[in-house]
Amino acid sequence: MPVVTLAGVLTVSTVNVNGLRAAAKKGFVEWLAATRADVICLQETRAEPEQLAPEVLEPAGWHTVLAPSSAKGRAGVAIYSRAEPEAVRIGFGSAEFDESGRYAEIDLPGLVVASLYLPSGDVGTPRQDEKERFMKEFRAYLEDLRGRAAAAGREVLVCGDWNIAHQQIDLKNWKSNQKEAGFLPEERAWLTEIFESGYEDVVRNLHPEGPGPYSWWSYRGKAFDNDSGWRIDYLVSSPDLASRCTDAYVERAESYDQRWSDHAPVTAVFDR
Amino acid sequence: MPVVTLAGVLTVSTVNVNGLRAAAKKGFVEWLAATRADVICLQETRAEPEQLAPEVLEPAGWHTVLAPSSAKGRAGVAIYSRAEPEAVRIGFGSAEFDESGRYAEIDLPGLVVASLYLPSGDVGTPRQDEKERFMKEFRAYLEDLRGRAAAAGREVLVCGDWNIAHQQIDLKNWKSNQKEAGFLPEERAWLTEIFESGYEDVVRNLHPEGPGPYSWWSYRGKAFDNDSGWRIDYLVSSPDLASRCTDAYVERAESYDQRWSDHAPVTAVFDR
DNA sequence: CATGTGAAG
DNA sequence: CTTCGCATG
Numbered sequence: 001m002p003v004v005t006l007a008g009v010l011t012v013s014t015v016n017v018n019g020l021r022a023a024a025k026k027g028f029v030e031w032l033a034a035t036r037a038d039v040i041c042l043q044e045t046r047a048e049p050e051q052l053a054p055e056v057l058e059p060a061g062w063h064t065v066l067a068p069s070s071a072k073g074r075a076g077v078a079i080y081s082r083a084e085p086e087a088v089r090i091g092f093g094s095a096e097f098d099e100s101g102r103y104a105e106i107d108l109p110g111l112v113v114a115s116l117y118l119p120s121g122d123v124g125t126p127r128q129d130e131k132e133r134f135m136k137e138f139r140a141y142l143e144d145l146r147g148r149a150a151a152a153g154r155e156v157l158v159c160g161d162w163n164i165a166h167q168q169i170d171l172k173n174w175k176s177n178q179k180e181a182g183f184l185p186e187e188r189a190w191l192t193e194i195f196e197s198g199y200e201d202v203v204r205n206l207h208p209e210g211p212g213p214y215s216w217w218s219y220r221g222k223a224f225d226n227d228s229g230w231r232i233d234y235l236v237s238s239p240d241l242a243s244r245c246t247d248a249y250v251e252r253a254e255s256y257d258q259r260w261s262d263h264a265p266v267t268a269v270f271d272r
Numbered sequence: 273m274p275v276v277t278l279a280g281v282l283t284v285s286t287v288n289v290n291g292l293r294a295a296a297k298k299g300f301v302e303w304l305a306a307t308r309a310d311v312i313c314l315q316e317t318r319a320e321p322e323q324l325a326p327e328v329l330e331p332a333g334w335h336t337v338l339a340p341s342s343a344k345g346r347a348g349v350a351i352y353s354r355a356e357p358e359a360v361r362i363g364f365g366s367a368e369f370d371e372s373g374r375y376a377e378i379d380l381p382g383l384v385v386a387s388l389y390l391p392s393g394d395v396g397t398p399r400q401d402e403k404e405r406f407m408k409e410f411r412a413y414l415e416d417l418r419g420r421a422a423a424a425g426r427e428v429l430v431c432g433d434w435n436i437a438h439q440q441i442d443l444k445n446w447k448s449n450q451k452e453a454g455f456l457p458e459e460r461a462w463l464t465e466i467f468e469s470g471y472e473d474v475v476r477n478l479h480p481e482g483p484g485p486y487s488w489w490s491y492r493g494k495a496f497d498n499d500s501g502w503r504i505d506y507l508v509s510s511p512d513l514a515s516r517c518t519d520a521y522v523e524r525a526e527s528y529d530q531r532w533s534d535h536a537p538v539t540a541v542f543d544r
Numbered sequence: 545c546a547t548g549t550g551a552a553g
Numbered sequence: 554c555t556t557c558g559c560a561t562g
Contacts, residue, residue, distance in 0.1 A: 018562080019547045044562085046548060073548040074561075120562055127561080163562095218562090219545040262546075262562085290553080291556045316553085318557060345557040346552075392553055399552085435553095490553090491554035534553085534555075 006036055009246070010270045012113065014041040014159035014233055016216070016263035020078070021047050024056045027260035031251075032059060037267060038082050039108070041115035041159040045076035045101070067091075067115075069101030076101035077115040077160070083108055092141040097134055111241070112149050116160030121181035128181060131163070135190050142194060146238065155241035158199070161216075161233050161263065166191045166201070169210025170231040182232060200242035202235045202268045203250075213250040216263045224256050233266045244271040278308055281518070282542045284385065286313040286431035286505055288488070288535035292350070293319050296328045299532035303523075304331060309539060310354050311380070313387035313431040317348035317373070339363075339387075341373030348373035349387040349432070355380055364413040369406055383513070384421050388432030393453035400453060403435070407462050414466060418510065427513035430471070433488075433505050433535065438463045438473070441482020442503040454504060472514035474507045474540045475522075485522040488535045496528050505538045516543040 013035060017023040020042065032040070049057055049066050058064060062080045067090045069075040079085075085106035091098025092105075105114035118138070121131035142158070149156045164187040168174040177183040195201055207213060214229025223229065235248070247269040253259040285307060289295040292314065304312070321329055321338050330336060334352045339362045341347040351357075357378035363370025364377075377386035390410070393403035414430070421428045436459045440446040449455040467473055479485060486501025495501065507520070519541040525531040 022547060044547085122562085219547095221545080223545095294556060316556090394552085491556095493554080495554095 006269070008272055010039070010111075010272055011037045011267060012039045012041070012157060012159060012235060012270070013037040013251075013265045013267040014043070014115065014161075014235060015265040016043040016117070016161040016233060016261060018044050018261045018263065019047070020045040020056060020076075021051060023260045024053060027258065029055055029059075031260070031265070032062075032080075035265075039113050040080040040265075041113065042078040042080070043076075043115060043117035043161045045078050046073050047076060048072070065090075065104055065106060067101050067104040070099040071101075074101065075117055077104050077117050079104055079106050079113065079115050081106060081108065081113075092138060092145075094134075094137050094141075097137065102134070103138075107154065110153060111155050111157065112145065114145075114156075114158040114160070116158055116162065118161060118163045120163045121187075123179065123181050123184070131181070132186075135187070139190065139194065142199065143197070146198065149238070156199075156238040157241060158236045159234070159266075162191070162236075163232050164188065164191050165230045165232055166195070166204075167210070169212070170214075172211065172214070172226075172228045172230075182230065194236065198239055199236045200239060202237050202242050202245045203231075203248040203266060205242060206245060206248045213252070215250050215266050219262050224259070233263060235266060235268045241270060245269065246271055278541070280544055282311070282383075282544055283309045283539060284311045284313070284429060284431060284507060284542070285309040285523075285537045285539040286315070286387070286433075286507060287537040288315040288389070288433040288505060288533060290316050290533040290535065291319070292317040292328060292348075293323060295532045296325060299530065301327055301331075303532070303537070304334075304352075307537075311385050312352040312537075313385065314350040314352070315348075315387060315389035315433045317350050318345050319348060320344070337362075337376055337378060339373055339376040342371040343373075346373065347389055349376050349389050351376055351378050351385065351387050353378060353380065353385075364410065364417075366406075366409050366413075369409065374406070375410075379426065382425060383427050383429065384417065386417075386428075386430040386432070388430055388434065390433060390435045392435050393459075395451065395453050395456070403453070403459075407459070411462065411466065414471065415469070418470065421510070428471075428510040429513060430508045431506070431538075434463070434508075435504050436460065436463050437502045437504055438467070438476075439482070441484070442486075444483065444486070444498075444500045444502075454502065466508065470511060471508045472511060474509050474514050474517045475503075475520040475538060477514060478517060478520045485524070486536075487522050487538050491534050496531065505535060507538060507540045513542060517541065518543055 065079045067077050087107040090104050092103050102117045119131040121128045165171040165183050215233035217224040217229040251265040337351045339349045359379040364375050374389045391403040393400045437443040437455050487505035489496040489501040523537040
């Protein structure tokens with residue numbers, strides 16, 4: 001294991017990069033070089049492998065999995081792992097979504113790690129219907145995954161941009177957003193179901209008090225400077241792994257111009 | 273007449289701005305404030321009036337005429353004049369092209385000034401057919417214009433991006449461009465006809481020797497730094513006005529990053 | 545307000 | 554290589 005990681009622990013980060021090409025030019029590469037994470041899940045890569053610079057596509061010391069969307073420039077997830085995956089799977093068995101660059105998972109010893117990019121949705125448009133279809137299908141998949149992983153002696157960690165703030169403490173302006181995609185009652189209830197079904201929100205576990213920590217701030221207006229954010233990026237794990245989480249935090253940039261995405265990395269540390 | 277202009281002369285500039293909004297941010301506003309021109313013809317404004325900042329739409333001391341295309345973000349011509357026009361006309365009586373933001377003219381005392389943006393064309397595509405249709409219709413209009421203007425006691429000056437280099441001395445790499453739109457034999461012959469029909473190329477009149485002066489350099493490659501340009505922006509005038517032209521030049525930027533368009537202003541000075 | 549695409553130049 | 558429109562976020 002490379003010396004830069006921490007012995008005895010597993011560190012996992014997830015971040016929606018909002019275009020990996022743009023992020024790479026603005027600081028992602030430096031962040032990648034400095035991080036001590038063992039596994040990194042990316043969302044919204046919005047690139048084909050051929051469009052990526054070598055230091056992004058094949059950074060030294062990392063194994064990379066890319067799952068681009070069949071629609072150019074849209075969605076796309078990736079997983080970077082210092083250890084070589086025992087298996088790689090793209091999609092979750094959905095005819096509609098497996099080519100959409102929204103889900104990939106890898107097997108590591110005793111663990112399945114997934115990168116998820118749930119559709120954003122947009123109330124009153126076909127995007128919201130798409131989000132609902134995805135939620136329904138993915139909910140069933142999570143149940144399936146739990147059983148399969150347990151049978152194989154693996155914990156589960158689904159990291160990504162879930163595009164839903166769960167509770168009032170998960171976004172700054174909850175009152176004005178009750179009818180907006182990302183904080184609809186049915187979306188929140190869907191997350192509640194998942195968290196009551198035996199999956200855990202490891203950041204909230206360690207930070208039961210809000211507000212935040214937020215992981216996304218719109219580029220519009222002064223959202224970042226006002227900390228007018230949303231917590232929509234989660235690391236969702238099976239219970240035993242959750243119980244081994246010793247640290248969890250958002251790597252919020254110090255200033256607006258140090259950002260390389262509208263999301264910040266969310267990182268959790270687990271005892272091995 | 274404003275003090276910044278030159279007494280006893282009429283100065284006219286023409287420039288393809290390649291997006292007036294972008295140009296305004298990069299230096300067009302400063303150029304406008306500094307110019308001594310009395311009339312300015314713009315092409316490729318690519319904006320609706322509402323999209324323009326006040327200092328561009330209604331600069332102090334200028335009367336402005338905007339002729340946007342009905343296709344958003346495409347083409348568009350404009351005329352800025354320090355004197356109030358006696359009349360304004362958009363289009364040249366063409367069913368196909370009058371809404372396409374490619375022609376506008378104003379009457380000034382003793383003079384008709386027009387801003388023309390001829391289609392660029394692209395060999396082997398419908399764009400080239402469009403260019404040919406435009407050329408045919410516009411050729412007839414020029415004949416008509418000559419007669420009408422003369423009857424009204426006005427000279428004619430048609431300024432703009434004609435998207436055709438006339439002779440070998442009008443582009444750096446004429447050999448490799450003989451089959452490219454903008455230097456096709458039939459396009460060159462069309463310009464020759466116009467110049468032999470009693471319209472004059474005032475810049476070439478004063479600068480019979482080439483190469484150039486070029487007025488456009490592709491953004492691709494190192495065209496500007498290598499002065500690999502084309503002379504496709506012309507001030508085309510009736511003979512009496514042409515005989516009064518005392519100066520004519522291209523305002524080439526000093527360096528690549530001082531440009532605010534891929535074209536440079538072409539300016540001519542006439543004794544009044 | 546920002547990232548991509550695609551047409552156009 | 555650049556502008557702009559549009560879709561998406």
